Amino acid sequence: MEIEKKISDSVIDMVELVLPNDVNLLNNLKGGTLMHWIDIAAALTASKHSNHIVATVAMDSLDFKHPIKLGEMVRLVATMVSVGNTSMKIKVEVWAENLQTGSVIMTNEANLVFVALDDNGRPVRVPRLIEG
Template identity: 45%
Template sequence: MKTSKPVAASKVIMTQLVLPSHTNSLGTIFGGTIMSWIDIAAAISAQRHSNREVVTASIDRLDFIAPVYTGWVVNLKASVNYTSRTSMEVGVRVDAENPKTGEVFHTASAYCTFVALGSNGKPSEIPELTLQTDDDKRRYEDAKKRREVRLANKAR
């Protein structure tokens, strides 16, 4: 029988400072930098859940909501939303904090799919997801629907 792990076991909180090297001529962060940070936070979450090396299979959706400026702090929160046999969806929320005012802004969200790899480099089974809260259950059901859409699109 497969093992099971709670969503809480995969949670990641990652904090970054936006430096001038991260920004464009407008003083706002490059979208690719945010994408890279999202991929890193999501990969750590997937590894925590699976206890395996993981690879990014897809970034299903990435929405930029508000700009982030030089000197601001970026907080990324990631956790596993859904698991199948060898893959999992990780949701990432990105918030930016203006250190001068203390205001916090939701700046981006993304859903990433990862595949766990065994020592042979092939996909490897992962633990099931234990849903403990209403939020865990809602995220799981939403992720299950997104997975069905991804699989239907892949079949086309």
């Protein structure tokens, strides 16, 4: 396995469309659905960096500053922030785009910690993180 990787090697840029099954009675994206998408984007970044199966061990507080509406496009960008021995901290930024007006608003930011696991589910060392 490579002993170091660049931040840019594992950036995930993920896009979702808010469909009727994703919204609450106000036609706003459900918080749990957004948390699921954030978890997936961050897990992909952690997997790309480590080339291992990963498990979520922590997610910091998540503020919902702007509702995301039915029919809007949601962009999630997940980026490695730092690594420990077996753990990886990942930041996910979320933007909502109204496809009728073209307006784009940053709606959320979250930090998550993942651990890389070997085939027996035990924590395994991850590559160092370098700028670039």
